[in-house]
Amino acid sequence: MASSPKLNSRIPEGQLENKWTKYRSTVHLVNPANKRSLEVIVVGTGLAGASAAATLAEMGYKVKAFCFQDSARRAHSIAAQGGVNAAKNYQNDGDSVYRLFYDTIKGGDYRAREANVHRLAEVSGNIIDQCVAQGVPFAREYGGTLSNRSFGGTQVQRTFYAAGQTGQQLLLGAYSALQRQVGMGAVKMYARHEMMDIVNIDGKCRGIIARNLVTGKLERHFGHAVLLCTGGYGNVFFLSTNAMGSNVTAAWKAHKKGAFFGNPCYTQIHPTCIPVSGDHQSKLTLMSESLRNDGRIWVPKKKDDPRKANDIPEDERDYYLERRYPAFGNLVPRDVASRAAKERCDAGYGVGASKMAVYLDFAANTERYGKIEANKLGLQNPSKDEIIRLGKEVVKEKYGNLFDMYKQITGEDPYEVPMRIYPAVHYTMGGLWVDYNLMTTVPGLYALGEANFSDHGANRLGASALMQGLADGYFVIPYTIGDYLSEEIRTKAIPTDHEAFVKAEAEVQERISKLISNKGTKSVDYFHKRLGKIMWDKCGMARNKEGLTSAITEIQKLREEFWKDVRVPGDANEFNPELEKAHRVADFLELGELMCKDALHRNESCGGHFREEYQTPDGEALRDDNNFAYVAAWEYKGESNFELHKEELKFENIKLAQRNYA
Amino acid sequence: MSHGNMNLTLKVWKQKNKDTKGKFETYNAKGISPDMSFLEMFDVVNEQLINEGKEPIAFDHDCREGICGMCSMYINGRPHGPKEGVTTCQLHMRSFKDGDTIVVEPWRSAAFPVIKDLAVDRSSFDRIMAAGGFVSVNTGNAKDANNILIPKPDADEAFNAAACIGCGACVAACKNSSAMLFVSAKVSQLALLPQGKVEAQQRVLNMVKQMDEEGFGNCTNTGACEAECPKSISLENIARMNREYLWASATSKD
16 A cells, blocks of 8 residues: 555654654754744644743744633643653653553554654653653652653553643643743733634645634734644534533634544543433543552443442452453553443443443552551551551542542542443544644644644553643644744745635634524534434444444534524624534534544544444454555545545554454 | 423623623523533523523633633632532532522622623733743753652642632632732742742742732732632642742842
8 A cells, every 4th residue: 555645744764763863953943033033823722732832932933822711721631630651761660762652552553653653752751851840740759759650551650640630730831831931922822712714825824814702803813834732523522521612623624724634533432431410411521540540440240230339249240351351450541441341331231320330449449558558657457447548548649639529520429439430532533634743734734732643543542642742842843843934934924914814714704694693493502412422322432334324414414404503692793602612513513424434434443443343253443454554634625525545554663463451 | 401300590690791781680590400510500591591592691611620710600609609629610509409599690800800791801810920920941951850859748739739720719709809829829839849949039029010910909818718719729828928929029139
């Protein structure tokens, strides 16, 4: 298989471990005087966007940063709980850049680019150094060194963390760097602004149309380059662990103006989320993967067991992950753990009122910690109650905020009874196709972080999203953007009365008017929920040809209905959250179709993409490397019309193998 | 659409924008389930309003898991409502009774102008952060992370201060609209760590100056901010900031 001529991945020549070092040392530079006249637009201020905006401004570029929230600090990276990976080998447990690279490629079920992943592993250590220098308060040992914990899909401890709020602390670090540049005037910040479209001039991306969400006014902004750091599109499912505002609009608009969309069907369903409690539910809440360090997952051995969890004796419990995957146990990758939970629930062993949940139980480890503490304190024959009390204190220190959140949402105390959990949509590995420089197929338009497709293949390992967002923003784009901008030093700022800006703004205005004047009978949420149900039922944890085929037709019909019958109250020229939602859902209604088409064309199972027709006798994902070892990059050709381009994935350093965690 | 049996009366602040006067409107919330979050209850009310061709209530929210700091409702006279240690999005309807009347207002402070209904402008917090809430270290200048050893108690205390979500409940709770808890949390976090010590004096002076310029009031030690903070940020941070400020003012070379 040869890659499509339209896709030049620009992977540097040479040995894998030297590619980045050599490239970084030879990529074109822009001299400081020229940087001052080059303008860069950064859309989104999560880990990727805030780190990129701050770093580019430090380097001397003129930066404009945009976010739809009321402050850059609120981007959804803030909600990441468990941690950030780095190949520091501080635990002396055999970690290395190669091992992190290998785990990530394998965890992604051999559907990621070797060169990108190796670069990610190489810069991972710098991320920790940078964050500590900024004052990010990571967890520490008594000796003052940094602490680590385990995450799924690895056998080393390489995850750095700050209680269950690692994303918050890393984002506040990046946000502080960003605010420092704002204070110095090097970044102009546009909060409560939503990107509505990109503007291309002579084949290059030259700016954006943004809507001021407070006044409703449309604005034109020029940039020599535009960086989309706009996160993932999990909200296409309506219910997900994403924030309510997380959306695909920026990426989708870019897609419709020439940026190819890579592997849209690769969705991560996270195994440990609080189950749905009713149809009023607006979002789902994750319980960090780090809990699987100390929690054991089980269901009763008996079908439809009516007993309470604590009344079921040890030998009547099925610790199915430990049974099926003894080598990794509860720490198998997310896709494997999610499917295993679904399998047990579908077979009738689920727990809770809905029977669509499994237990995540901390009792055994609470007792183990209690004993360790009792030993430390030199207690002679401590009572069981005393041990449990001491153990709970340890658990509280490690996961206190998560346990509180669980109790707040469910009304049950996880210190006393096991948590009930079920898989939920969490992350999207797919995204805009980018080359080694993180540039999309539109020159001058880049995608960073979750918004691109590049590093996680068909399944992301835990604690790798924070790593990738910060790697892209702090350590990759600041170098790779020079390759493009060094050719742009003679390009003067293009006035925004240029016809391309005028035309793009008019198109946006037309769509807004259409939504506002539609005056249908159904709310935006009504359509969003219906779309979500189609996607979850037919393009969710398990997919098949029949379901996907019907989903495509259903989505097309739903989209038609949306444009006929949606009701958007209020005015275009004011703060109007319903109008914001309507825009986003209109784009989800187009994206959903492409996701189903991508899932339908990929006649194999890999990572988070599980096609029921393609599985091993044990129910594991069955890849087809001869026919599908490629990135599917879709080109937009008009409504419901997408052309497939393939980028061959070459594995020169890792041997393709059936993933084995048993 | 919902499967609950609670019926509530809501008195909600409605205000078109910062230049117009606002007033309370009364709404009925029917069929509310105790498992709903407070914001999901608002979703139900808004859905009903849209179906009736009326204008929904505007409010800020995003993550709905208590960490982004965007939600900001003043419920029955308390920021984020009656339960301690939670944000509005994590407040559940089981904290209320069938038949209750609930009064919902925006954060009230001159430094937080109303944008619409319950949504306010908190960009003053961003400007305070831009004045000094950082360590001045450019990307690429860091040494190996374990070269900086930090005693665990210091790291833990810095973390507790850093847990602030910047929601502004402290300001809304304070009769003087003081932002001292918010500002002191960042000043403390960085003053407790060796990385932040280098520019600690300049930081506290700059942040306090900006805080005053934004129109936040003075602290008179009522402690309402700590009591209402959804992340239980401690008043000790204010004491630490006062010490830092005093020391910096006395020794500043500017």
